[in-house]
Amino acid sequence: MPITDFINDLLNPDLAFLPKALLVAVMSSIVCGVVGCYVVLRGMAFIGDAVAHAVFPGLAVAFVIQGSLVIGGAVAGVITALLVAVFSQNRRIKEDSIIGVFYVAAFALGIVIISQAPGYAGSLQQFLFGSITGIPDEDIFVVGITGALLLAVVFLFHKEFVAVSLDREMARALGMRVFWLDIVLYVMVTVAIVISVQTIGNILVLALLITPAAAARLLTDRLAVMMLLAPVVGGTSAVLGLYLSWSYDLPVGGTIVLVLTAVFLLAWTFAPRHGLIAKRWRQAAVSSVAPG
Template sequence: MSIWDFITDLLNPDLAFLPKALAIAVMSSVVCGVVGCYVVLRGMAFIGDAVAHAVFPGIAVAFVLQGSLVLGGAIAGIATALLIAVFSQNRRVKEDSLIGVFLVAAFALGIVIISQAPGYAGSLQQFLFGSITGIPDRDLYLVGGVGLVILGLVLALHKEFVAVCLDREMSRSMGLSVFWLDIVLYVLVTLAVVISLQTIGNILVLALLITPAAAARLLTDRLGVMMLLAPMIGGVSAIVGLYLSWSYDTPVGGTIVLVATAVFLTVWLFAPHHGLLTKRWRRPGGQQLTDNRPDRRPRWQRA
């Protein structure tokens, strides 16, 4: 399918679900890209995985009660994030252990709840792997509103989040409330995960949170630039992934993740300063160095 054909399908009123899916995919990718920068810097990818599973019982309850899946998932995810933040204050049990406990318990609870609904097998597959055909208009507006709230809180608390990510003890000595900042960050991760579920699914949503931010981390050492690159990478991956999925009839969530992963691998190899092949090319004895003047030599060769 050509790009023009894809655009024509987007404008086709009989395929109204397609532009809604594109809008939600792009919005959730942008939000996940921004929030994912803190997740990558802090090394808390496991928390993102736990939250992705923790929202499942809330989604299951909302499905059984015919309510909003986004709202149900948000309530369950936030509750689990609060429990992790509270229990992790006791340093006798490490945070990753607590995450593992609540991750499995929440996911198991969701499976038990949704098994009580008729025809749950198909619904379970939709929750786990995403679906682009059943997105109601109310969820489109809800995702947009929640995304704006997340970006607003990130903008307001950016300095505090960076301080906590870099040095928690120093943040405490500066008078910052690390506990409450942890809770807010967990909640933001939860909301970013929830608004991405319907397009990409529960299993794959962690990739949308981590992969674009990890790719951006390889491209720059500046956090501000990283937080611009990550949502761009996520948004482009969503657009290209949806186009390929629609063209070749592949699962949309998996296709988006594969596109994002391809971008990450390309950056990992060819990033200007941190790419594997780039660093090998710049080593002593390589062909890059043609000017021996001190001011023209690479930093690693300067006195």
């Protein structure tokens, strides 16, 4: 499909769901790109994956009672994140074990709840893999306001998040409240995932959180630049993915993830300092000047 036809479809009042899906996809990509930088910097991708499971019971309850999926998922995710933060204080059991227990249990609860709803199979597929149809107008405002609040929290606590991500013990020695910063970061990851679920799905949402930040990490050594590049990568990939999915009748969530993965592979190969080709050139240069 030519890009002009796609633009015409976006402006077509009979396809009102399409611009709404595009707007939600771009907004959630920007937020996930920024928050995902902390996730990648801290090496907590497993937490992001677990949070994606944790929001499922809230989504299921919201679906059954015809409420807001964003609010339902956020409530479930935040409650589970708080439980993990509290139970993780017992150092007898490591944090990743606590995460595994609670988040998988939450996902299982969500499956049980959604199985009791009419149209179980279709609604489950929509939750797991995303859908560009049926996004309510109120959810657009919820996503926009929630995303703006998340970015405001990032602006206010950026230095603290970086300190905790790089050296927790040093941050604690400096008097920072590491426990509460952990909770805030867990909640931020939860909310960023929730606002992305409707477009990209519960299973694939981790890609929106991790892949743009990972690609940006390969392209720069500066965190500030990384936090600018990641949302650009995520937002651009969301637009291109939605365009391709609409043009070729492909699943939108899977298409966006494949575009993100392609961008990551390009960065992995061609990044100016940390790409595969740049590393090979440096190794070849060192070998050429090495004695005998």
